[in-house]
Amino acid sequence: MKKIIFSLLLTIGVINTASAVEGNADAGKTKAASCASCHGATGISAIGTFPNLAGQKAAYIVKQLADFKSGARTNMMMAPMAANLSEQDMADLAAYFSIQKRTSEEAVASDDSSAPATASAAGSVEIVTSTTAKGLYAGDVKAGQEKSVMCASCHGADGNSLIAIYPKLAGQSASYTAKQLANFKSGERVNSIMAGMVAGLSPKDMDDLAAYFAVQTPTAGQGEGSDIGHKLYFGGDVNKGITACVACHGVKGKGMAQAGFPALAGQNAAYLKTQLTSFRSGSRGNDRNNMMRNIAIKLSDSDIDELVNYMSSLK
Ligand code: HEC
Ligand code: HEC
Ligand code: HEC
Structure with a gap:
């Protein structure tokens, strides 16, 4: 008997150390x-x-x-x-x-050839947390300011749009903003207003505008906050397959400029809601490797509302 218990204990011990x-x-x-x-x-x-x-x-x-x-x-x-x-x-x-x-093979097959070159060359992407959400900008801030006059009516002179359906651009990483402008122009991101705005912009104009908005200070968000949204943002939901937003958008919602993950903190709630809904339906599909579509498709309407209340309240 003693022997059996002993060997049982041993077996359990062995299993435990391998995997519980x-x-x-x-x-x-x-x-x-x-x-x-x-x-x-x-x-x-x-x-x-x-x-x-x-x-x-x-x-x-x-x-x-x-x-x-x-x-x-x-x-x-x-x-x-x-x-x-x-x-x-x-x-x-x-x-x-x-x-x-x-x-x-699969990785090669699913690799989006239109993705920025930085992402496809193996090992070349350096992920750095940006605490300021200011990207590395190729553009000229002063030149960008002059060109931004035609953006001010909707996005505000300093990129702090006062109208909830128009996104704030202030403090957004320049690389992300420049990518969006290029995507609106190529049609990878579809919006009739913005398509008209970017039609005449050269890549240099886009870089300049992006640099100008990146160095502006974003105003505090107007969101009411949400405990459920906070939990989802930081923890995701492994049973529903929802990746934690914090992994890419950062602890304070400032994004990660070099990885192309945008800042969301204090963004206008109505705009955030449209974007999550668009990623969910697939009508916005300019996210490399379906990064956002794969997540948004798992979000319920109430998940979206709670997340939006949370993100728009971040300072
Ligand atoms: C008439 C209003 C209007 C004007 C003027 C305008 N925009 Fe926009 N902009 C919008 C709307 C609406 C959206 C949201 C599009 C969507 O839902 O996809 C948007 C979205 C954007 C985005 C995407 C932001 C994000 O977080 O992804 C960028 C960048 C942008 N605009 C830059 C500009 C620039 C630069 C100019 C000036 C050259 C400009 N816009 C002029 C209405 C406008
Ligand atoms: C694996 C990385 C990753 C994770 C995790 C992630 N995102 Fe994103 N998100 C992105 C990328 C990349 C983009 C920009 C896509 C593009 O290039 O236009 C984006 C864009 C967005 C936008 C649009 C921002 C704008 O200004 O238009 C919203 C809103 C958003 N994400 C919310 C969320 C929420 C909420 C979660 C968690 C439920 C989440 N994201 C998780 C990578 C991620
Ligand atoms: C936002 C991107 C992202 C998401 C989402 C993510 N990971 Fe990771 N994972 C990474 C990165 C980056 C590393 C490399 C970490 C390092 O350099 O130390 C990593 C490393 C790992 C490793 C260590 C691999 C090794 O060879 O040492 C494991 C295991 C892992 N991840 C599992 C998972 C699992 C399981 C999930 C889903 C529950 C997950 N990851 C979700 C980015 C991610």
Whole structure:
């Protein structure tokens, strides 16, 4: 009897150190939806600094997730992703990714050739948190100011639009703004008002305008705030496959300029709502690798309302 209990204890001990809970790959597949925007749906990432997870050893994946959660391994994108994962979630995710094939064909096939060159060259994307939301700008601020006269009626002279359906541009990263202007011109982002505004702009005009608005100070948001929105923003929802917004848009909603993630803090609520709804329906589809569409499609109307109330209240 003693012997049996002893060997039982031993076995449990061994299982415990390998992995505390048994993973289920099917459950993991569903939960992996919130990882897809960065690691790819099957664990083959399209971005140089985001690791492939396909074919990785399950126990290693579980350990890394536990370390990101405990803080033993630090990474500003993975910390919020791991924060809400249970041991079961980690085991399921690891089970799913570990059995995926390690081939890069899919990543190549899904790589958007129209994406900025910085993103497609492996390893060339440097993710840096921008605390000021001011990008690295190619443009000339002074020249941008002169050209911005025709934008002022809707976006405000300093980029702080007073009309809720028009976005604030003040403090937005220059790289993001310049990309939007180019997208309106090429038709990748569809809006009839803005299409007319950008038709005559050269790439240099776009850079100048973007630089001018990037150095303006955004006014505080008018949003009322939301606890539910706050929770979703920081934690996402692993069961619904919603990636935490904080991973890309930052702790204070200031975005990450070099990665092309826009600032959202204090943005006009009505505008934010239109954008999330447009990403959800696919009518806005200028997000590289479907980053926002994959997330927005999982958001309910009330999720959107709560998130918008939260983001528009950020200073
Ligand atoms: C916003 C982008 C983003 C999202 C979303 C994301 N990750 Fe990551 N992940 C990263 C980055 C960047 C790294 C590399 C971290 C580093 O450099 O230390 C990483 C690293 C990892 C690693 C370590 C890999 C290794 O080889 O050491 C694991 C495991 C992982 N992620 C799992 C996940 C899982 C599971 C999810 C979904 C629940 C997820 N990630 C969602 C960006 C993301
Ligand atoms: C007549 C009003 C109007 C004028 C004038 C106007 N815009 Fe806009 N702008 C809009 C609207 C409406 C949107 C939202 C489009 C959408 O919903 O996709 C927008 C969106 C934008 C965006 C996207 C912001 C984001 O956060 O993604 C940028 C950048 C922008 N405008 C820059 C400019 C610039 C630069 C000018 C001047 C050259 C200009 N706009 C002139 C109405 C205007
Ligand atoms: C994997 C990174 C990533 C995550 C996670 C993410 N976003 Fe985004 N988001 C982006 C990118 C990239 C864009 C800009 C797309 C483009 O180039 O036009 C964007 C754009 C937006 C915009 C439009 C901003 C504007 O000025 O037009 C809103 C609103 C938004 N995101 C909200 C959210 C919310 C809410 C969440 C969480 C539920 C979230 N995002 C999670 C990457 C992300």
